Amino acid sequence: MNSITTNIAGGARAPSPLPPLVGALGRRLPAWPGSLLCVAALNLVLRPHLPDDVRAxxxxxxxxxxxxxxxxxxxxxxxxxxxxxxxxGAEADLEIGACARDFVALARREQDPDTLFFSRRLSMEGDTELGLLVKNTLDAIDVPLTELGRQALSRLVNLRGFT
Incomplete structure (x- = not known):
């Protein structure tokens, strides 16, 4: 397995938009509920746009x-x-890390992942091929992820009869 690692720490790091208290609290919370929310969002926003070869x-x-x-x-x-x-707990095949503001900027397409990576504000650790697959798949989606999320939530609300 090829491996890529870059450290987020360094002089190029932009100041954190979240107060240190939020980070301290986040480190004390259990990860499982957050992972459930994360996959709910991924399934709502990304799943419909993933080609079969990427899914495989x-x-x-x-x-x-x-x-x-x-x-x-x-x-x-x-x-x-x-x-x-x-x-x-277990080691990930691929870990992607950034600050909250940079993830939001990526989702809105306000920042390019390569720029963030080379400025040490985005890290990828693990399987190089898997990292490139994820990056290229997200790049191939023409609409910003925030817009896809808004559309998906709108469809969900309409299906549930909340209009």
């Missing part, structure tokens, strides 16, 4: 999204039909 490549891989300044990490995998939350 993700199957059984342990992924982790770490929000550094919030002190939280979300573990999940792809199982038949969608993303599924995992309990933390």
């Amino acid at each position: 490549s993700l199957r059984g891989k342990r992924l982790r999204v770490r929000v550094c300044d919030a002190g939280v990490g979300f573990d999940f995998t792809w199982r038949e039909g969608g993303f599924a939350a995992l309990r933390g």
Whole structure:
């Protein structure tokens, strides 16, 4: 397995938008409920846009999204039909880390992942091929993820009769 690692710490790091108290609290909270919320969002927003070959490549891989300044990490995998939350603790095949503000900027397409990576504000640790697959898949989605999320929530609300 090829491996890529870059450290988020360093002089290029932008100041954290979250107060230190939020990070301290996040480190004390159990990860499992956050992972459940994370996979619910991924299944709502990303699952419909993933090609079959990407789904097959993700199957059984342990992924982790770490929000550094919030002190939280979300573990999940792809199982038949969608993303599924995992309990933390085991080593991830791929861990992606950044501060909350940078993840939001990526989702809105206000920042390029390569720029954040090379400025040491985005880290990827683990399987290089899997990291490139995730990056290229997200790049191939033309609409910002925040817009996809808004559309998905709107459809969900309409289906539930809350209009």
